[in-house]
Amino acid sequence: MLTADQILALSPDDSSAKAARGLLAPAKWPTLGHDEAAIWGECQGSGSKPYQVIIDVSGPSFKCGCPSRKFPCKHGLALYLLLAQKQSAFTANTQPAWVNEWLSARQQRSEKQVEKKAAQAEAKPVDEAAVAKREAKRLDRMLGGARDLERWLADLVRQGIADLPAKPATYWRETAARLVDAQATGLAVWVRQLESAVSSGEGWQERALLQMGRMQLLTDALQRLDSLPEPLRHDVRGSAGWTADKDEVLAGNDRVGDTWQVLGVSHDENDKLWERRVWLRGLTSDRDALLLDFSHGGRRFDQVFVPGTRLKATLCFFPSAAPLRALLVDAPVEAAAGAYGEAVVTWDRALDSVASALARQPWFQRLPVLLHHATPVLRGRQWLARDADGREAPLRVSDDDGWQLLALGGGNPLTLFGEWHGVHWRPLTAWHPNEETPCWTEVLTVA
Structure with a gap:
């Protein structure tokens, strides 16, 4: 139980x-x-009929009859909290018809998806020649976009970057749009990130030049794709915007069955498209893994992952020079709780790990860092994480969360997990030393 x-x-x-x-x-x-499969309840709202609320504990997945568009809604959260805090109030142990119907429908949908995948696997073989022709055509368009971006970067360097903060939003938007038209959506993302670096305040010049250097490296690699090792070729295409086919990934050989610790979960939203990142650490394999999912219009994802829990599952990693992103091969099964995985103690060791990953795959946007000895420190208006040797690194954290982390540790070190973005660290989960359950997780406030 959570x-x-x-x-x-x-x-x-x-x-x-x-x-x-x-x-x-x-x-x-x-x-x-x-019961073992579900939690249910009826909550009296403003109407004459109570809202029917169900939780499938295998997810957990939520269902509520209220009109809220949030997921889970307040009723689903309250029902789960009630079970955790006042289990004696749950007197029924036989599922009502409305609970059984919903669970049965979920099971049927799951079975149909399995049948559909099996049918697709047995379907008529794909015309490989036609697929190769389409891929070659798209790659040619992406290469055209890369050459245009290379010329654009050369113009920036030739003209100087001092006036970039004064550029209107349309300047960046139009450049990104041309790359989208060239089916190089990944390159368009890099342009938007360059715009963010330019508008990031003091020290923006260094951050902008770093971003431009990585963009130039990517355009160079894309234009000599055939000469690269196959794993790196996948990284270049993916960074430029080529979406890997999930069935092809699942057909790969890099499968790892393990008990996975859920270290952290983060969400970001861009133009109503939500991106969820679930960070895992294999307790036996000692491998880090990233599950990446997208949802349009709201934070609605089929599978729920809770920081601090453990799951038994097999993952299949995307081909890469530094494999990190993975897919679930089968539905995860909850495992017994336990302390977090091994953590580094100092920033030097953490950054050595980051540098090693970037040396193999230079276009990672974020990398996982689990620091055992981390004390939040406020310097002026900037929150920092101090390690066991007194070294400090910038935290990307709200002022309220910074104070909360400091209070939770009482001035003493915490174990922190977060995403390293190249110039700062975004904390996602915190533990008191040697405790199994996190004492803090990032909650993203949505307007």
Whole structure:
């Protein structure tokens, strides 16, 4: 069973968590029940009929009859919290019809998906010649976009970058749009990130030049793709915007079955497209893994991952010179809880690991770092993470979260996991030393 903190970590925003806490009185729930498969309840709302709320604990996955577009809604969070805090209030242990119907429908959909994949595998073989022709045509368009980007970067260097902060938004938008038209969506992302670096405040020149250097390296690599080793070729195409076919990835040989620690979960939103990153560490393989998912219009994902939990699963890694991104081969099974995996103690060791990964694959946008001895420190208006040797690195964290981390540690070190972005570290999860359950997880506030 999840703890209250782990349940609240599933909240889409602070307001939902706060509203869920206001629904913890059992009197507001005329029906409460649970068994090994599900948790259910009826919560009295403003209407005449109570909202029917169900949680499939294998996910967990949530279902609620309320009109909220948030997922999970306050009712689903409150129901889970009630079970964690007041289990004696759950008197029913036989599923009502409405619970059984929903669970059965989910099972049927899952079975149909399996059947569909099996049918596709047995379907008529793909016309490989036609596929190769389409891929060659798209690659040619991407190469054209890369050459255009290379000329654009050369113009920036020739004219100087001092006036880049004064460039209008249309300047960057139009450049990115041309790359999208060339089917090089990854290169368009790099342009938008360059715009962000230019507008990042003091010291932007160094960050912009670093971004431009990586972009130039990518355009060079894309134009001599055939001469690169195959793993690096996959990295170059992916960084430029070529989406790997999941079936091809799953057909690969880099499969790892392990018990995986969920170290952290992060979300980012761009033009209504939500990106979720789930960071895992294999307890036996000692491999890091990234599960990357997308959802349009809201943070709705089929599988829920809770920081601090452990899952037994087989992952298949994308081909890469430094494999990190992976796909689930099968549905994960919850494993017994335990302490976090091995963590580095100092920033020097952490950055050596980062440098090693970047030497093999220079276009990583973020890399996982688990630091055992991390003390939050405020210098002026900048939060930093101090290691065991007194070395400090910038934290990308809100002021409120910085103070909360400092308070949780009481001035003493915490174990922190986060994403290294090249110039700063975004903390996602914190533990007190040698404890199994996180004491803090990042909650992204959504307007």
